Amino acid sequence: MKYDVAILGGGPGGYESAIRCAQLGLKTALIEARDLGGTCLNRGCIPTKALLHSAEIYENAKEAENFGVSTGTVTYDYGVMAARKDTIVTSIRKSIGIMQKKHGVEVINGFGRLKDSQTIEVGEQLVKADKIILAMGSVPSRPPIPGLDGENILTSDEVLALKDCPESMIIIGGGVIGIEFATLYATLGKKVTVLEMMPSILPGVDRDMVELISMVLETKGVEVITGAKVLSIEGGKNAKVNYSLNEIEQSVVGGCCLVSVGRSPMTSQI
Known part of the structure; x- marks a missing residue:
């Protein structure tokens, strides 16, 4: 398949670039090996903040009696905290996918490797593009x-x-x-x-x-x-x-x- 632009990496740098390229009328492919949203959404900023918010609520609840609020013994369930975190991440990830589809970006799931300056190999598929944007993120x-x-x-x-x-x-x-x-x-x-x-x-x-x-x-x-x-x-x-x-x-x-x-x-x- 031939595109005007192919973007390697579906994190913020990649998916935002994909949307902008599509808005400019370019036929755009976005290649992502794992989940849309990259590190920030899936393994960084968002999940950590979700867990920290749960921890903050737990901490505040322990101090509730100082404010005249009776809560009894305050405990937490880390499994539920983790599940809430996952729900938040999944919801945002779905929204990113919807945005890509709305703008006509073709999302290709798989690990991409540069074959040459205008070709990305994704499994057995060759993705060709006039321009390639590298947005692989970090580990x-x-x-x-x-x-x-x-x-x-x-x-x-x-x-x-x-x-x-x-x-x-x-x-x-x-x-x-x-x-x-x-x-x-x-x-x-x-x-x-x-x-x-x-x-x-x-x-x-x-x-x-x-x-x-x-x-x-x-x-x-x-x-x-x-x-x-x-x-x-x-x-x-x-x-x-x-x-x-x-x-x-x-x-x-x-x-x-x-x-x-x-x-x-x-x-x-x-």
């Missing part, structure tokens, strides 16, 4: 840490797929992804330890904001260890992370370990 970075593939060693993708709440969590990486999950699970009453290699969490974020967030994390009982260099991870029923702090080797144990050291471009096998 969780996987640093060369021994033991990274062990049991209960997770990336943000896998954590968001959990149906049960871990009893405790070690988070490698104190950037925005790690701190967001630290806030979530600490709000739900779980023990959270954050290991950050830099002198401070949230590198690059305004200092006043970092100080404020650090105070919130402390209030929630999150242990933040900065200047920690992770040496290895031991997976299993519980996860163990070995690290060096001030040239002294130490370790911490948790129900699972989240590796959140940033994201890398999705260029592998393209």
